[in-house]
Amino acid sequence: MPDQTIFHSRTIALGDAPVGFRGYIVALDATVASGAGLPGPELERRLLELGFVEGAKVELLHQGLLGGDPIAVRVAASTIALRRREAMAVVASAGESVP
Numbered sequence: 001m002p003d004q005t006i007f008h009s010r011t012i013a014l015g016d017a018p019v020g021f022r023g024y025i026v027a028l029d030a031t032v033a034s035g036a037g038l039p040g041p042e043l044e045r046r047l048l049e050l051g052f053v054e055g056a057k058v059e060l061l062h063q064g065l066l067g068g069d070p071i072a073v074r075v076a077a078s079t080i081a082l083r084r085r086e087a088m089a090v091v092a093s094a095g096e097s098v099p
Contacts, residue, residue, distance in 0.1 A: 010095070014058065014073065015088035021060040023094040025052055025075075033089035043089055051075045058092050 011026055015033075028047055030040035038046065052058075052075055061079065062072040070081045 011091050011093045013088045014090035014092050015084040017060050019060055019063055023092045025054055025056045025058055026093050027091045028089055029091055030089040050080055052090055
């Protein structure tokens with residue numbers, strides 16, 4: 001679990017972000033991604049393999065029509081589809097650069 005002191009008031013779980021959100025990844029916290037269907041360590045590993053690493057630029061591009069699931073996320077130069085419950089494990093901060 002990431003150090004809670006790194007979370008600022010401007011951080012948001014990517015699963016809660018609106019379409020058009022732009023920012024960067026602050027941390028991964030699979031303990032809050034309930035119902036993701038994978039154990040926490042496996043979900044974190046999968047997200048890391050997909051490029052969800054600390055400091056990477058992230059943008060929420062699109063969401064599904066029914067219930068807003070899945071979402072299309074651009075991370076670095078790739079576009080990836082995620083379920084919102086999986087995206088809850090990605091903690092992001094609004095803005096264009098890492099402070």
